[in-house]
């Protein structure tokens with residue numbers, strides 16, 4: 114069993130890769146009690162044969178994960194990295210180390226389908242990435258997620274907007290809260306639509322698979338056109354691909 118961790122800026126997500134399946138999926142928010150307490154809650158009962166981590170949560174969290182595993186006498190965690198090429202996919206960034214590894218993981222997950230694919234990971238930040246059927250990562254966008262956009266506005270204005278998203282999504286808001294929240298949702302939906310339209314102009318972009326993941330996926334899903342696939346654990350799916358491939362080749366870097 115391989116234990117998989119997706120460490121984002123707001124939450125830790127975990128799952129176990131067991132007999133070709135992602136099982137025991139869990140999530141926990143980072144909080145004042147520190148990363149070790151979150152890992153304690155997410156950890157499987159049995160010792161994994163390997164631990165693979167996709168982390169954008171910073172070096173302190175990374176160090177805490179290493180210490181935590183050592184404290185249990187569990188295998189040292191492998192930290193996945195964004196690279197120029199992996200599993201037949203080439204990274205769009207000239208300096209791949211600058212691409213968030215969570216973005217690279219969803220690109221690798223989508224590339225397994227062999228289709229052109231657009232992936233939206235609606236987390237703390239909302240990222241949009243495109244990868245072609247022949248394994249070219251085209252790049253993406255990084256936008257503030259809905260909660261982050263709201264907190265940024267609250268910090269720099271005199272209002273204190275709270276979360277209100279009504280369905281159906283209004284075209285305009287009739288008070289501060291809906292103006293902020295509906296505005297943030299429109300901003301994301303508008304950006305996604307523009308990327309889809311732009312890629313659609315290209316002759317080598319056909320019938321793309323559109324995947325939605327992340328903690329804010331449920332805010333966006335009802336307002337996206339049909340055909341979007343919701344895959345809540347897409348980062349872990351990509352990480353599992355990488356871990357399994359490394360296990361098969363004996364390359365655990």
Ligand SMILES: Nc1ncnc2c1ncn2[C@@H]1O[C@H](COP(=O)(O)OP(=O)(O)O)[C@@H](O)[C@H]1O
Nearest residue numbers: 121122123124142235236237238260327328329
């Ligand atoms: N139980 C929850 N706790 C905190 N945030 C949540 C929760 N459920 C959904 N969210 C929303 O999801 C976002 C975090 O999504 P996630 O994909 O875990 O992000 P990240 O990978 O950046 O940690 C938050 O900004 C919040 O808006």
Ligand SMILES: CC(C)(COP(=O)(O)O)[C@@H](O)C(=O)NCCC(=O)O
Nearest residue numbers: 121122169211212213236237238255
């Ligand atoms: C954009 C991100 C902050 C998203 O992180 P998340 O919202 O999932 O916590 C992360 O992918 C990141 O730190 N990226 C590095 C910059 C880049 O991808 O260009």
Ligand SMILES: [K+]
Nearest residue numbers: 234236238240
């Ligand atoms: K994200």
